[in-house]
Amino acid sequence: MEQQQLKKSLNLPQVITLAAGGMIAAWMVEIKYWFELTGTGSFLALIVCAIFVLPLCFIYAEMTTTMPYAGGENIWITNAFGWNAGWLCVWFVLLLYVMAMPTVSFGIAGMVSYLYPVTDVQVKIIAAAILVVWFFLTNYELKFIAKLQSILFWTTLAVSLAASLIFIFSGAWSFENFKSNLMPNGFSGFSAAIALLIMKFIGFDMIPQLSEETTFPKKDMWKAFVGSLGFTVIIYAMAVIGVGGIVSQEWVLQTDIVDPRVADIIDMHWLGVAIVIMGTGTCLTTLSGFWISASRTFFGAAKQGQFTKKLTKLNKHGQPVLANFIVGILSIYFTVFAPSAWVDYIYTIYSVNAGVVYLMVSLAFLRLRQKHPEWERPYKLKAPWFFGTVGVVFCIYVIYVALSAMNMNAWIVLLIYLALGVMFWAYAKIMQKKNPEEWKVIITSPDTEMQAK
Numbered sequence: 001m002e003q004q005q006l007k008k009s010l011n012l013p014q015v016i017t018l019a020a021g022g023m024i025a026a027w028m029v030e031i032k033y034w035f036e037l038t039g040t041g042s043f044l045a046l047i048v049c050a051i052f053v054l055p056l057c058f059i060y061a062e063m064t065t066t067m068p069y070a071g072g073e074n075i076w077i078t079n080a081f082g083w084n085a086g087w088l089c090v091w092f093v094l095l096l097y098v099m100a101m102p103t104v105s106f107g108i109a110g111m112v113s114y115l116y117p118v119t120d121v122q123v124k125i126i127a128a129a130i131l132v133v134w135f136f137l138t139n140y141e142l143k144f145i146a147k148l149q150s151i152l153f154w155t156t157l158a159v160s161l162a163a164s165l166i167f168i169f170s171g172a173w174s175f176e177n178f179k180s181n182l183m184p185n186g187f188s189g190f191s192a193a194i195a196l197l198i199m200k201f202i203g204f205d206m207i208p209q210l211s212e213e214t215t216f217p218k219k220d221m222w223k224a225f226v227g228s229l230g231f232t233v234i235i236y237a238m239a240v241i242g243v244g245g246i247v248s249q250e251w252v253l254q255t256d257i258v259d260p261r262v263a264d265i266i267d268m269h270w271l272g273v274a275i276v277i278m279g280t281g282t283c284l285t286t287l288s289g290f291w292i293s294a295s296r297t298f299f300g301a302a303k304q305g306q307f308t309k310k311l312t313k314l315n316k317h318g319q320p321v322l323a324n325f326i327v328g329i330l331s332i333y334f335t336v337f338a339p340s341a342w343v344d345y346i347y348t349i350y351s352v353n354a355g356v357v358y359l360m361v362s363l364a365f366l367r368l369r370q371k372h373p374e375w376e377r378p379y380k381l382k383a384p385w386f387f388g389t390v391g392v393v394f395c396i397y398v399i400y401v402a403l404s405a406m407n408m409n410a411w412i413v414l415l416i417y418l419a420l421g422v423m424f425w426a427y428a429k430i431m432q433k434k435n436p437e438e439w440k441v442i443i444t445s446p447d448t449e450m451q452a453k
Helices: 012-023 027-038 042-066 073-081 083-098 101-115 120-138 142-168 175-180 186-201 204-213 218-244 249-253 258-265 269-303 321-337 342-371 384-405 408-434 446-452
Strands: none
Touching: 012 142, 012 204, 012 218, 012 269, 027 042, 027 101, 027 186, 027 218, 027 249, 027 258, 027 269, 042 186, 042 204, 042 218, 042 342, 042 384, 073 083, 073 269, 073 342, 083 269, 083 321, 083 342, 083 408, 101 120, 101 269, 101 321, 120 142, 120 269, 120 321, 142 218, 142 258, 142 269, 175 218, 186 218, 186 342, 186 384, 204 218, 204 269, 218 258, 258 269, 269 321, 342 384, 342 408
């Protein structure tokens, strides 16, 4: 089957907003978990986590410019450590993207319930309907989604920062209150938050998935990573500061949706409504980010014979239609059937997966510097061993903390997912023997792409 190329249509600002939109979710619902970990200290934990994620961003930037192909991490790890390691990476990456979809429904639940009471069933129906609509959107030109995402992102940035500043200067905000909620669980809670809050920065890894579709110079790719990370840190940190000086940790833990309720406390219900409308749009940007990343992950894996090459088929708009369909089915399934307690342990599952994927990327980065020094690197890091070592150490720490924090339900979900992965991996191996043309192994690299041209 002839392999197809994705359509180039995305400029630098669009990539930044797509990636940042994937990272910025409904924090006004999830902020309760942050406060449970370390109170208002979560603003500092977010900043420290971002500082440790920054070296990973630079590693990703070099790897993306070296191998700018859909599939991202899988392509890099396959070139460094082989087909099987790449397949393992794919399975962990898909868990990051597809199984996060229920967080969208819970986010929407918190938003809608502020305006009008809805049942869990109604929330799931609404979320499933949104996913169906989004399926049709993802099968049109990505440039259209990018424009829509840009509108939603800049609206989110403006409304969220304005709300945080209004809270701070409302007269109800006090530094003493903010200080009293600072790190209630001591250093242990703060250090755990540094690792577990990596979930809030999952989204910058969407950029490699879009690299085949970008129009700007490869050497500028690092700007997409740093820009999306920077915007995310600003919005989250300001949100914590804004509410943390008005309400207590106990109040936050007992509240359904934090920011709008804080707006009600200062007699600004209109601001609460604006935050809810903005938050709903934020859920949509997160949804599109995960969806696009998951479909491109399937596309890149299929090109390497890790899944059927039918997943590389593009429609007239240049979109991987079958990959989008599979993502849609999985998204609807997990959104409708995810238990209500999902959000309680998704952080730990997410953090384990992120740690594993980023650890493999950091090791692949170091390995490929030795294995293929001749490959062109439009953006090339100085002191690669420093960045690689920092990435490896931080990822090991994230994995350790996340595994320590996992409860029984989280372990069950993760083990079932890994068992399913073994089955799909075995199926791919069998099909390579039964249908070698359909499942031909082709490791995507600068060398094979040059030969294809």
